[in-house]
Amino acid sequence: MVALRSCVPFPPSLIPKKREFCAxxxxxxxxxxxxxxxxHLSVDERRKLxxxxxxxxxxxxxxxxxxxxKVHENGEQYCTKCKQACCWRGV
Known part of the structure; x- marks a missing residue:
């Protein structure tokens, strides 16, 4: 005869929880x-600096x-000196 185990709840899910407030x-x-x-659902709105x-x-x-x-592959920043689309860095 097989012994019945008591009901054990599953561990907490590793799936991220939905948020109550904006991230x-x-x-x-x-x-x-x-x-x-x-x-902030719009990606463009979240990218604004x-x-x-x-x-x-x-x-x-x-x-x-x-x-x-205008948006380019590295963002939307342009150098004022050479007027080229650029990667940028903070000061």
Whole structure:
């Protein structure tokens, strides 16, 4: 005869839980079961940099200030000196 074991619950799931609040730093709006709030669901909205961050961005090619422009494979920053799409670094 086989002995019956008592019911043992499964361990907690390793699947990430849905968030109650938006995952974007500084935003604490409700997500309605998603990872981000309605405003931050757009990838373009999440990629935007604050003015403080933009002021500290320098191009990796010339070390000059960067400006925001059309989206390219490395982001949307352009060197003010050579006017080329660039990878950038913070100061």
């Amino acid at each position: 974007v730093k500084g935003c604490s709006k409700a997500t309605n079961g998603r990872q981000y709030c309605e405003k 604050s003015q403080e961050q933009q002021d500290g961005i320098r191009s990796d090619c010339c070390g000059a200030l960067c400006i925001t422009g």
